[in-house]
Amino acid sequence: MAQPRMRSHPAADPFGESAGPRALRTLILLGGEFRFTADDRRLVDLVDAAFAGLPPLRLPGSLMRFDVQLRLQPGAASRGEPPVARYSSGAGLLCGTVDAGNIAVVDPVGRRAFLAISETMLRSVYHARYELLEFATMMLAARAQALVPLHGACVARNGRGLLLLGASGAGKSTLCLHSLLEGFELVSEDSVFVQPATRRAVGLANFVHLRPPALRFLGAPAMASAMRESPVIRRRSGVRKFEFDVRVSPLRAASRAPFIEAVVFVTARRGRKRAELVPLDARAFATRLARDQRYAAGQPGWRVFAAGLRGRGFELRRGAHPGESVQLLRTLLDGVP
Numbered sequence: 620m621a622q623p624r625m626r627s628h629p630a631a632d633p634f635g636e637s638a639g640p641r642a643l644r645t646l647i648l649l650g651g652e653f654r655f656t657a658d659d660r661r662l663v664d665l666v667d668a669a670f671a672g673l674p675p676l677r678l679p680g681s682l683m684r685f686d687v688q689l690r691l692q693p694g695a696a697s698r699g700e701p702p703v704a705r706y707s708s709g710a711g712l713l714c715g716t717v718d719a720g721n722i723a724v725v726d727p728v729g730r731r732a733f734l735a736i737s738e739t740m741l742r743s744v745y746h747a748r749y750e751l752l753e754f755a756t757m758m759l760a761a762r763a764q765a766l767v768p769l770h771g772a773c774v775a776r777n778g779r780g781l782l783l784l785g786a787s788g789a790g791k792s793t794l795c796l797h798s799l800l801e802g803f804e805l806v807s808e809d810s811v812f813v814q815p816a817t818r819r820a821v822g823l824a825n826f827v828h829l830r831p832p833a834l835r836f837l838g839a840p841a842m843a844s845a846m847r848e849s850p851v852i853r854r855r856s857g858v859r860k861f862e863f864d865v866r867v868s869p870l871r872a873a874s875r876a877p878f879i880e881a882v883v884f885v886t887a888r889r890g891r892k893r894a895e896l897v898p899l900d901a902r903a904f905a906t907r908l909a910r911d912q913r914y915a916a917g918q919p920g921w922r923v924f925a926a927g928l929r930g931r932g933f934e935l936r937r938g939a940h941p942g943e944s945v946q947l948l949r950t951l952l953d954g955v956p
Contacts, residue, residue, distance in 0.1 A: 635658075635690065641656040641657055641688075642657045642658075642659075642660055642662070642663040643657075644666050644667070644670075646666075646670050646671075646675075647675035647676070647682070648675075648676070648756065648760070648823070649676065649757065649764075650678035650682075650683070650760060650764055650812070650814070650821045650876065651682065651683040651684065651685050651759075651760050651763070651764060652682050652685065653670075653686075654684065654686050654687070655688075655689065656686070656687075657689040657690075657691075658689070658690055658691055659689075661691065661738075661741055662689040662690075662691055662736060662741075665689075665736070665741065665747060665752060666689070668744065669748045669752055669756075670756075670823070670825070671866075672866040673824060673825060674824070674873065676806075676821045676822075676873065676874075676875065677875075678764065678814050678817070678819055678821060678876055679814065679817050679819060683730065683763060683764055684730065685732070685759050685763065686730065686731040687732045687733075687755060688731070689736060689752075690733070690736070691736060691737070691738065691741075692720040692721070692735050692737040693738060694737035694738035694739030694740065694741075700743060700746065700853065701717050701718070701721065701739075701740055701743055701746050702717055703717075703855060704716065704717050704750045704751075704754070705717075712724055712725060712726055713725040713727070713762070715750065715751060715754050715755070717740065717746075718737075720736075720737035720739070720740070721735060721736055722734070722751075723752075723754055725759050727758070727759060727763045730759065730763050731759075732755040732756070732759050734751055734755055736751055736752075745852045745853075745862070753823065757810055757823075760812060760821075761812050761918075764812075764814070765814075765815070765920055766812040766814055766815075766821075766920070767814075767915050767918060768810065768812055768915050769784070769810070769811045769812070769813065770809070770912065770914070770915075771784040771785070771809075771811055772795050772808045772809065773811040773877070774798045774804065774805060774806065774948070775803065775804045775805075775873050775877035776802070776804065776949070776952055777952075778878060779878055779952050780820055780877030780878065780879050780880065781879070781880060781881055781882070781883055781951065782811060782820070782879055782881070782882045782883065784882060784883070784884050784911050784912070785886055785911070786887075787856070789886055789887050790885055790887070790941070791885045792828055792829055793829065793833045793836065793941050794885055794941055794944055794945070794948075796827050796829060796833075796863075796870075797836070797941040797945050798945050799871065800842070800870070801949070802871075803948075803949075804871045804872060804873040804877075805824040805827070805865055805870065805872050805873060806820055806821065806824060806872075806877060807821075807824060808824075808826065809822075813879060814876075815921070815924040815927070816923060817878070818878055818879045818924070818928075819879075820877055820879050824865055824866075824872035825865060825866060826863060827863045827865055828860040828861065828863070829846060829860055829861050829863065830858065830859070830860050834846055834861075836940060845863070845868065849863045849864070880931065880951075880952060881931040881932065881951060882904070882931060883932075883934075883935050883948065883951070884899075884932070884933070884934045884935065885937075885944075886935060886936060886937070887937070888934075888937070889936055889937055889938070890936040890937065890938055893938045893939070893943050894935065894937055894938030894944045894946075894947055895935070895938075895947075896934070896935055896936075896947040896948075896950075896951060897933060897934045897935075897936065898932070898933055899934060901929050901930050901932075905925060905929065908925060908932065909921075909925070933951065
């Protein structure tokens with residue numbers, strides 16, 4: 620005789636520890652192998668939106684494995700964008716908190732992370748992906764693998780890469796896009812992680828973000844049309860940008876972690892007649908690099924990373940068209956010994 624099925628009472632499992640089978644994704648990202656589990660298909664869709672189709676970038680050494688668990692939370696109706704994420708740490712954990720129903724907890728020592736994401740937050744796919752899922756994944760990879768975390772972009776050719784740094788609005792994303800149009804490969808447009816001893820870089824080559832005025836430089840009508848049809852995201856600063864998915868375009872993502880040859884500071888300054896790439900004095904470069912990357916400069920591995928790039932810093936002063944700057948980047952990579 621079949622036994623009656625017992626229904627779980629909320630008081631018997633207040634933390635949801637006896638949840639049923641979970642959906643699974645296993646991906647090689649940021650130099651490690653990530654195992655994502657979720658209790659709702661929509662969360663797996665979020666993982667796919669962020670990471671599906673990215674090349675499996677590896678770093679020298681053994682492949683480190685990570686576990687990321689996602690849990691869907693009930694969500695009340697809300698208007699406007701979600702609250703700004705707040706970050707904190709304690710007991711060896713890193714936390715990103717949006718509100719009571721949306722939090723990411725990262726345990727670098729245990730090589731794992733937990734994300735609670737509400738149904739309401741999922742309506743803001745960009746924020747759920749960028750401020751919770753990508754935040755947790757990147758912090759886990761960076762801290763556990765002792766990578767130097769840089770806010771900037773990285774493009775590569777033939778396994779050799781250039782870091783593109785500079786202030787917001789200086790034109791890094793526009794330069795990224797035009798580099799890709801000229802045959803470069805994308806490592807990342809926003810966050811780059813470098814193994815200090817080897818200077819190998821990894822990132823997420825999923826999206827390029829462009830302000831609408833930047834489209835005036837696109838000579839290819841098909842590419843310009845594809846950009847205009849892309850979703851528009853709103854940064855916390857209020858700036859609106861097209862979010863162009865590199866993975867479903869002819870543009871190429873880097874298939875291997877490139878060796879960083881040099882750092883280029885992209886500026887709003889203009890060259891005298893055309894775009895100019897100005898070498899920086901080693902001491903001035905070291906000071907500027909630390910000032911530009913204040914968070915990274917306080918992380919383990921910074922001294923090794925910065926010392927390896929001594930004498931390999933440049934300032935890019937723009938010309939009339941981004942293509943001029945791309946040619947300078949190509950010449951720089953071809954000429955670096």
